[in-house]
Amino acid sequence: MSKKDQITRERILNEAEALFATNGYDAVSVREITTAARCNLAAVNYHFGNKQKLYLEVFRARWVPRARRVQEYFRESLASRDILSTSAVAQALAEAFLKGPLSDDERQRQSQLMTRELIQPTEAFELLTEEVLRPFFKELADTLRPFMPEGLGNEGLALNILSMFSMVIYFNFARVVVSRITGRDYDAAFKDRLVEQIVEFSLNGLGGGEREGA
Amino acid sequence: MSKKDQITRERILNEAEALFATNGYDAVSVREITTAARCNLAAVNYHFGNKQKLYLEVFRARWVPRARRVQEYFRESLASRDILSTSAVAQALAEAFLKGPLSDDERQRQSQLMTRELIQPTEAFELLTEEVLRPFFKELADTLRPFMPEGLGNEGLALNILSMFSMVIYFNFARVVVSRITGRDYDAAFKDRLVEQIVEFSLNGLGGGEREGA
DNA sequence: GTCTATAGCAGGATAGAC
DNA sequence: GTCTATCCTGCTATAGAC
Numbered sequence: 001m002s003k004k005d006q007i008t009r010e011r012i013l014n015e016a017e018a019l020f021a022t023n024g025y026d027a028v029s030v031r032e033i034t035t036a037a038r039c040n041l042a043a044v045n046y047h048f049g050n051k052q053k054l055y056l057e058v059f060r061a062r063w064v065p066r067a068r069r070v071q072e073y074f075r076e077s078l079a080s081r082d083i084l085s086t087s088a089v090a091q092a093l094a095e096a097f098l099k100g101p102l103s104d105d106e107r108q109r110q111s112q113l114m115t116r117e118l119i120q121p122t123e124a125f126e127l128l129t130e131e132v133l134r135p136f137f138k139e140l141a142d143t144l145r146p147f148m149p150e151g152l153g154n155e156g157l158a159l160n161i162l163s164m165f166s167m168v169i170y171f172n173f174a175r176v177v178v179s180r181i182t183g184r185d186y187d188a189a190f191k192d193r194l195v196e197q198i199v200e201f202s203l204n205g206l207g208g209g210e211r212e213g214a
Numbered sequence: 215m216s217k218k219d220q221i222t223r224e225r226i227l228n229e230a231e232a233l234f235a236t237n238g239y240d241a242v243s244v245r246e247i248t249t250a251a252r253c254n255l256a257a258v259n260y261h262f263g264n265k266q267k268l269y270l271e272v273f274r275a276r277w278v279p280r281a282r283r284v285q286e287y288f289r290e291s292l293a294s295r296d297i298l299s300t301s302a303v304a305q306a307l308a309e310a311f312l313k314g315p316l317s318d319d320e321r322q323r324q325s326q327l328m329t330r331e332l333i334q335p336t337e338a339f340e341l342l343t344e345e346v347l348r349p350f351f352k353e354l355a356d357t358l359r360p361f362m363p364e365g366l367g368n369e370g371l372a373l374n375i376l377s378m379f380s381m382v383i384y385f386n387f388a389r390v391v392v393s394r395i396t397g398r399d400y401d402a403a404f405k406d407r408l409v410e411q412i413v414e415f416s417l418n419g420l421g422g423g424e425r426e427g428a
Numbered sequence: 429g430t431c432t433a434t435a436g437c438a439g440g441a442t443a444g445a446c
Numbered sequence: 447g448t449c450t451a452t453c454c455t456g457c458t459a460t461a462g463a464c
Contacts, residue, residue, distance in 0.1 A: 176335055
């Protein structure tokens with residue numbers, strides 16, 4: 001594989017990722033991708049075989065590595081703290097995903113691509129769950145386990161992690177709704193506010209309400 | 215509009231909804247829809263003008279009314295309780311969305327369609343936010359306001375509601391991940407478990423962890 | 429109101445020159 | 447490895463018979 005070859009290949013991957021994330025697999029044509037990548041129509045078939053394989057490669061070569069960077073950031077962020085606690089984990093998690101090492105565009109693409117796979121799983125879903133989600137969940141479970149109440153089983157722990165996760169995911173992918181409802185843009189200040197919210201809610205829930213149901 | 219006309223129209227709407235939800239707008243052809251609805255290719259143009267208008271009509275005639283049914287269920291469920299409390303609201307909310315008046319298929323379609331609009335808003339997004347989401351959020355805010363701590367501003371309240379909502383939405387649309395991680399199917403027992411989880415997490419967060427960060 | 433037939437165009441993929 | 451040219455299929459939309 002020559003140098004120039006890689007450059008074309010990389011350009012295709014970049015443009016394909018952006019277009020697939022924004023518009024979805026079926027709405028994007030190979031022509032659109034190759035035009036954006038300033039190369040020939042045939043280049044996709046030459047480098048990736050076909051459109052479907054290009055899509056999968058976007059996950060392998062772009063999505064998975066970026067997810068790993070976020071997880072690495074989370075790990076280091078946790079390691080740098082003196083005291084490990086539930087709130088430290090919640091904060092590191094929220095920061096890694098909402099601020100973290102990715103650019104705003106990367107973050108948006110990342111959650112668009114993942115959400116599309118959640119609504120309608122394809123081959124890429126396997127990659128995404130088995131290579132990224134499942135190991136990360138396992139890691140989170142091991143980290144949080146010591147801080148959980150005695151009686152809490154593995155399922156309870158898993159559901160707690162999923163609950164935290166749901167906020168992190170939602171505040172990323174449903175930006176357009178969150179902005180509408182709160183009237184705020186996703187600037188640095190608002191992201192800080194969201195991290196704070198996730199940590200606070202993860203620790204105390206709504207807080208202040210009665211603790212007994214009707 | 216004759217009786218038979220309505221029947222064809224309704225059949226098209228039903229099939230279109232299912233197909234758009236499962237496969238997304240661009241992946242579905244008018245041919246697929248009309249074949250599934252056992253009518254002619256031209257029927258979509260006759261009844262709805264074009265494909266895009268059919269898509270919008272799916273939201274107007276199917277999605278919005280169903281969302282209203284869920285909200286109505288929530289309202290009645292709350293009204294039937296003796297004591298209004300934070301946990302009562304959380305429970306009514308989780309039950310309305312995870313169990314509620316919709317069939318399992320309806321629920322799945324509903325969240326697929328909404329999530330697609332969140333990732334990539336079209337005209338339908340306006341309908342969805344202004345006619346359904348925003349009024350419901352306002353209602354929830356009014357209901358919860360009396361139970362919130364004194365100092366909590368409108369933004370804090372909005373974020374709390376969004377946090378609860380994120381769990382409800384996530385446990386609906388990310389079934390495939392939730393099932394993978396927990397190893398459980400979405401049967402009646404698991405849905406009860408999820409309602410319990412949402413209520414518990416909404417009230418106490420993770421619980422049991424230290425309350426002080428590092 | 430429902431159908432068939434077709435216009436008119438865009439899609440993925442490949443063959444073969446360079 | 448990159449290009450042009452092209453095949454073939456499938457799409458939306460409409461015209462016009464019934």
